[in-house]
Amino acid sequence: MKLQSALKLIQAKPMYIYDPAILWRDYTYAAATDLMSDALAMICTNCNRTILLTGLANAQSLRTAEMLDITTIIYVRNKRLSDDNLELAIEMEMNVFTTPLPMFEAIGILYREGFKTATRHDDSSL
Amino acid sequence: MTIHHFDVAALDYEKAGQVSSQIKKMVKEYGFDPITVRRIAVATYEAEINLIIHSHGGRVTVNYEAPWLYLIIKDIGPGIPDLEKAMRPGWSTASKEAQAMGFGAGLGLTNIQKNSDTFHLTSDPSGTTLELGFKKHTEESA
Structure with missing residues (x-):
């Protein structure tokens, strides 16, 4: 699904878009967690088609995405990055959005629309 | 052989991830494949997070000796009282x-072990040392 369509479905608005072309890119995978170690347990092979959804609007969610080569983060429950962390997101060339929906609802909608769980590169069982 | 050192201060949450970010850029320049760079x-x-959360401070040493990249993460205490428990997923x-x-989900050491090609952990009250190895894949071995 095109990112633009996914964002519309979950009512997400941009905080910063580094690369507007991502809006027309197909995204297939999502990781949803407030535990960064959970996200770090996932090494995706399709990071440029993976979204990280989290309620943790801090530098560590940005750093975690950076380590995983994920460049699109959606913060749930209207969470927003502080000015300092937004500066960090800009420096990291991230695309960051915020949705008013709670995590359960946001990922439920994306799951219904065909998004798959982001998995470890060596784990074909998921 | 190239060696780089990075110091990490205890409880410095503000800078958490900066050292890893620098090391990731360095490893890319060494020509590791994208999956290995992520690992x-x-x-x-x-x-790095473990150093900040659990230690009195420490140092990350990167030693690149092609085709191996070694990371030595050494702190100055207080040590891990029970290594077996520390390696158990969920224990924190x-x-x-x-x-x-x-x-603090209790997944850190497990994640580290899963992602490294070699893993060696020792600890006593004077400090913990974690030695990790990552092999660079050539086109033939990838």
């Missing part, structure tokens, strides 16, 4: 502050 980045980041002694950052 190194994740292991380094988890180890992290503070509320660390948990608020999104860490």
Whole structure:
């Protein structure tokens, strides 16, 4: 699904878009967690088609995405990055959005629309 | 052979991830494949967070001796009282502050081990040393 369509479905608005072309890119995978170690347990092979959804609007969610080569983060429950962390997101060339929906609802909608769980590169069982 | 050192201060949550970010850029320049770069980045980041959360401070040393990249993460204490428990997924002694950052799920060491090609952990009250190895894949071995 095109990112633009996914964002519309979950009512997400941009905080910063580094690369507007991502809006027309197909995204297939999502990781949803407030535990960064959970996200770090996932090494995706399709990071440029993976979204990280989290309620943790801090530098560590940005750093975690950076380590995983994920460049699109959606913060749930209207969470927003502080000015300092937004500066960090800009420096990291991230695309960051915020949705008013709670995590359960946001990922439920994306799951219904065909998004798959982001998995470890060596784990074909998921 | 090239060696680089990065110091990490205890409880410096503000800078958490900066060392890992620098090391990730360095490893890319060494020509590691993208999956291995991510594995190194994740292991380094988890180890850096462990230094900040659990230690009195320490140092990350990167030693590139092609085709191997070695990471030595060494701190100055207080040591891990029970290594077996520390390696158990879900077991954690992290503070509320660390948990608020999104860490302390008890997955750090497990994640580090899963992502490294070699893993060696020793600990006593004077400090913990974690030695990790990552092999660079050539086109033939990838």
